[in-house]
Amino acid sequence: MKHNFGAGPCILPQEVFKDAAAAVLDFNGLSILEVSHRSADFVKVMEEARENVKKALNVPEGYTVLFLQGGASLGFLISAYNFAGKNKKAGYVNTGTWSTKAVKEGKNAGLEVIEIASSEDKGFNYIPELNDIPEDLDFIHYTSNNTIAGTQFKSIPETNIPLICDMSSDIFSQPIDVSKFDLIYAGAQKNLGPAGSTLYIVKDSVLGKSTLDIPTYLDLQVHAKKDSMFNTPPVFSVYVANLNLKYMIKNGGVDAIAKRNEEKAELLYNEIDNNPNFEGTTEVKDRSLMNVTFRLTDDSKKERFDQLWNDGNIVGLKGHRSVGGYRASMYNALEIESVKALVEIMKAL
Amino acid sequence: MKHNFGAGPCILPQEVFKDAAAAVLDFNGLSILEVSHRSADFVKVMEEARENVKKALNVPEGYTVLFLQGGASLGFLISAYNFAGKNKKAGYVNTGTWSTKAVKEGKNAGLEVIEIASSEDKGFNYIPELNDIPEDLDFIHYTSNNTIAGTQFKSIPETNIPLICDMSSDIFSQPIDVSKFDLIYAGAQKNLGPAGSTLYIVKDSVLGKSTLDIPTYLDLQVHAKKDSMFNTPPVFSVYVANLNLKYMIKNGGVDAIAKRNEEKAELLYNEIDNNPNFEGTTEVKDRSLMNVTFRLTDDSKKERFDQLWNDGNIVGLKGHRSVGGYRASMYNALEIESVKALVEIMKAL
Structure with a gap:
């Protein structure tokens, strides 16, 4: 081995790989790869996966869980589009490659972007303090764990401004207080499931409140209204994520x-x-x-x-x-x- | 059965399901679900898959093949963004649900959209003729096969205007003359592979020529420059698509x-x-x-x-x-x- x-x-548990392989051959008489996403069998998988995310992270009432596509790379853009407020002004914490990319998409969405803290001066080898945050920001965006630099936030920034976090590389690695966030998003391919799906946990009260015109696929409200089935979801990736969630919950x-x-x-x-x-x-x-x-x-x-x-x-x-x-x-x-x-x-x- | x-x-060949299941358990000593997309083993898979698309469809020189995410639903937006020209004016053929959605994203990208032909008058139960096409269009967009209405173009529209086709539901079902198109895109989940990857075949000479500022993930040139590995690709979906392409080529x-x-x-x-x-x-x-x-x-x-x-x-x-x-x-x-x-x-x- x-x-x-x-x-x-x-990397996922061996038990998950075994169950995933079995479903490629037989999922209620079809391969999981050929089952319709509109079939009762798969709708149940999608609902279970969304519920198991809530269960595993103890997500409070008032949040919607979605499985979309495009990874954090598209998430940078989706988060900026959906959280643009009346000032069209956002604060980003720059802790390395991924937050730098997030900053770029904030600008691409048409926002004024303020780098409210950065560790670029020392090659991103530390997590900067957040001081003197402007009060007129629509949201604050940060990256909880930096896969490249090897740094990680040890606490959630204290703020009254809506908080967005890209948790791609440490979600499900520890308990988190979801109530502190307006949006959490994460590419599945670290602790959740195979590459190809991207998790969003979004506060319901912000859906539909953006001050920008959002293209359809990038609008979280569109996906929320369709129970994460606006278009064909990444069926297999969601299926395996659900297997892994069940394994996770079962094991403590x-x-x-x-x-x-x-x-x-x-x-x-x-x-x-x-x-x-x-x-x-x-x-x-x-x-x-x-x-x-x-x-x-x-x-x-x-x-x-x-x-x-x-x-x-x-x-x-x-x-x-x-x-x-x-x-x-x-x-x-x-x-x-x-x-x-x-x-x-x-x-x- | x-x-x-x-x-x-x-639906995919049973042989493909078998090989896919085997790779979930063992792909050169790891599960295909846990292999790094930057590993030599997977880079080879991605290159093979891109080459096999060219081989299967007899794609001429001067085109790039990409595997992205988001399905045709994101493709509607990507195509409009990348092909906006000096007039920011595009012609769409409306043959049903999917082309109606494409029209909407053309507008969301900021283009003036002309419906150059439509079969809406009879509930989309036929393919309309393309007459009197304005000469100042940046591109023409159509849907080759309409999964919902059950209609299909029997020939490629004759035009000198750049031609974009959403071939999600009939690509690889018959030979096509790729040279007639500037862009072909297709969700994988009909004749290519499992849901979760989206195929793009784009003419190199148009990359980087858009008159719009394109958000990073939506820019085909970004993906082309990174050999379809700008971000983590949908590894398993590409792997299975490649299995299916090999099966396809081997069987005539x-x-x-x-x-x-x-x-x-x-x-x-x-x-x-x-x-x-x-x-x-x-x-x-x-x-x-x-x-x-x-x-x-x-x-x-x-x-x-x-x-x-x-x-x-x-x-x-x-x-x-x-x-x-x-x-x-x-x-x-x-x-x-x-x-x-x-x-x-x-x-x-």
Whole structure:
């Protein structure tokens, strides 16, 4: 078995892979790939998946859950379009590649964009403080976890301004207080399900309140009114997300997951801090529990280390080109045994 | 085995379902659902899929193939944004629900939209003639096959104006002369692969020529420059589309498919025309080979007919609510045996 530390799609429990494969062959007499999204059988899957998101994250009344397409890349645009208010002015926290892209789409939607905080001065290796927030913003947008830089918000920004969060890479990794947000969105392909669907959790009271004319597919109200079936949804991706949600809930939910994720992160960060061959690349207080970025203190050991982890059946450890070094992504389904295997290899260097 | 006459996602060959299920369990040591889209293994799949589209449709030099997300519903907007020219004026052929939606997104993109032909006067039961086309249009948009109405263009409109076609429901069902088009797009979930990916075949020379500012995800040039990997693609959907393309090519390609589709359509339309219990709902010359719409001549026989086909293991035969009656969708993977089974049941009424 391979230890999958890859940053992108999408380690899931083996049980989920087995059930998904079985449904490709037989889902009530058809393949799940050929079943109509309008059939009673699939409508039930979609409703279950939306309910299980609410259950897993303890979503309060007054929110709608949607499964759309296009990933966070389209989410940047959708969020800006749907939350434009009377000032057409939005605040963005810039913590790296993904928030930079979000800023760009805020502008593309026609908004005045204020960068209310940024960690660009130090190559995005920390989470900036939010001070002096203008009061006339329509919304604040931030990225909870930065897959590339390896940083993560440890608390939700305190504000009375509507709050939007791109949680693509840490949703379902820990409990969250959904009531603090007006919109949460997330590409499925980290902790939820296979690439191809994008989760939206949106406060009902803001639907239809945008001051912009929104193209149809980008309008969350359109999708909400059609119960996430405005057009053909990514059937299989939603089906597998639902399998994973059921697995998650059955196994203790996000509380149990959070505990395991903390254990995994502690194990690896301890090794990085105590092993003279390695150093972390981010500020300690802002370290991501999902994406652990680190490098060698002596680059001459690169060849040997790469050989060791490759021989150890570890995949996906190469750092993003913009940061260099290594990145160990430890999504929910990565077993602690895989982290132990990596730590053993680090000790052996 | 069920006879799947469903209009939406997505009958595929049994061999494709088997190979897809196997890859969910093991694709070079990982599940295809957890493999990184940046891995050499998946980059190869994406390149193969793009090449196999070119091979299957005999796409000439000078076109780029992309797999995006959002279905035709987002394609309506993407096509309008990318093909806006100096007049910001576009011509749409309105042949039913889908082209009506396309018209709406043309307007949402900020274009002046001219309905250059329409069959709305007769409930979209025919394909209108294209006469008196204004010369100052930036592009002409039409829908080649109308899944709901059951009509289909039998030839490509002759014009010097850039031509865009939504081929969602008949692409790969017959050979097409791609050189006549500036853009072809199609939701995968009929003849290509599972719901969740959308195919674009775009003429290179038009990329980057729009007179509109295009949001990033909606800009085809962005995706073309990144070899269809601007953001995380719908990995599994592309993987299965590639399996199906390989199956298609191995079994004689679209020429062989077209022959079989004609046989299937002839069989069913003959029964509709010769059986006094049934009548077609569209003009004979414009009948779709993909979606055969028909109704009972005597509604009192409905209960008995519905019982018969349900007992006969036929699924998906119910007509769309806007047309009523019945609709037999006969995509590539539907075997002629399934059509024979339906015809036997019609004879037995």
